[in-house]
Amino acid sequence: MKSSSQESINKIKIFALNIRKKILDMSLIAGADSSHFGGALSIVEIVSVLFSDIMRINKENPLWEDRDRFILSKGHACLAYYAALSEIGYISNDELKTFEKNESNLLGHPVINRNLGIEFSNGSLGMGLSLGIGVCLGLKKKNMKNQVYVVLGDGECNEGSIWEGAMSASNFNLENLTVLVDHNKFQQTGSNDEIMKLDNLREKWISFGWETIEIDGHDIEKLKYFLAKDKEKKPRAIIANTIKGKGFSFSENNNSWHHAVMTKKFYDQAKEELEKNFKL
């Protein structure tokens, strides 16, 4: 694996740090309504590598035709998505403060708003992969080179529609499609093993005809390498082994932070940990 320049890795690390800060701020704003904290934190490195490094984006124009497309199929992790869109300048810091407020553009699950960079409405699990497949087919038909990235949850892979999509993406040889499965081993009310065994996710995606890679989903260098790597003539699945609630001692692998209320006490503790643990 050819190592990326330290400079580019540091840039992504800072992006990820800022996303975690914004997730904390938004979850505090959500107050008693609580927010999907744990599953947002597990995808921070994934969205950071994509939005700050891998994806072709025009920061001046979210509607740019040549943009790569990002679909957050596990829509409840939108805290990380909104934070990333804010980091690249599509969502203002003021707008972030409207999270889950009346008439907000930023609800607890993404609502399509291409001007803000939100490609689709998501939240009902199992639907985002099919959207991505449709976009890929449309782009290929126009001979456009854009890439499409879909982030799935591991619990979301309980949905049958995911496997309908998985079957069809390889059937159509969609080399412009990459799926990242946020494999944090938890879903709403327990671990994958307790609720619905996923067994070997990697083998499942391979058997559906995908180029499949399994990596540490918080390893920025590896994510960057495998996302940038030349593709085979088939869709690519990255099984990203992650930690739910990643970044804070109180939330890591603690499923009570799946959807929880951020108190000022935890907020202050989290801010302190962020500063203390951050290293370039």
Added chain:
Amino acid sequence: MDINDKSIKMFSTIGPRATLGLSALEIAKNDKDLVVLTCDVSTSAGLDRFRKTFPDKYFDLGIAEQNMIGVATGLASENYKVLTTTFAPFQTMRCCEQIKVNLGYMKQKICMVGIASGLVLGTLGYTHCCIEDVGILRSIPGITIISPSDSLETYKSLEKALKHPGPTYIRLTGKSNNPIVNKTDYNFEIGKSITIKNGKDVTLFASGSMVFQSLQAALILEQNKISTKVVNMHTIKPLDKEIIENSLESELLATVEEHNVMGGLGSAVSEFLTTKQKKPKQIFIGVKDIYDKGGEYEYLLNKHDLTGESIAKKVMLEMQ
């Protein structure tokens, strides 16, 4: 496509499904953005020629309706004109939540066509009949629902739906050699009903295959000195409220549909009627809210009082 006596007769002979395939083929010749998605039903939907002629505009998703609607949405979001089709129960119910989120909530412009809706597949049982589609889709905001009265109207509906700014559902009823309702070319507008026959005593609001049956009923009623108006309510949503308003002088209103009596055209008309202070009585003619034993199409139409004769009888009973 030229609309003349010959093409109208041909549409009628081949029936609604083959008309769908032929219409898509004609439209695709002049529309580079049209794509057609199916779930392993190209033959049933009359799309074999389309598939061979335009392989790059045709996507078969296999037997996977939820994925079809998602893929259709992705394509629509890239500015393609997307037509999806499969048998009506699978087109509307298997993927119902995808329809809600993608076509309703996200307002993505897709034209769905439910083939063989109603009772036409009665010998195959109620897995393949569809008496619920209108009721279900009517409750999702923003979806236009069209139920063409004959094959010519199927062609016209498809043409208009693909130009319509929002998502649409076209519900195909009847079978090959289906009766001709519209004998000459005419102006078809989504949301604008067509009064085929005027009359002052009774108004029959009908959709799909039941427009022809209502015209048959009107002949019998006229013989019995009951002046009958027949309205082709080809668009069930948005409902043409103006024609209902203009029919309030009738002594009796009847809604006639090859659909459950709950949730469909009858319910839509009644929802509007009930807001009026003075209104005539409404009777609901349709499938009687039951999954009954199956059988041949004509047999089931008889069983559910969906023939001209039965409709006339029901009306006369009310008018006595």
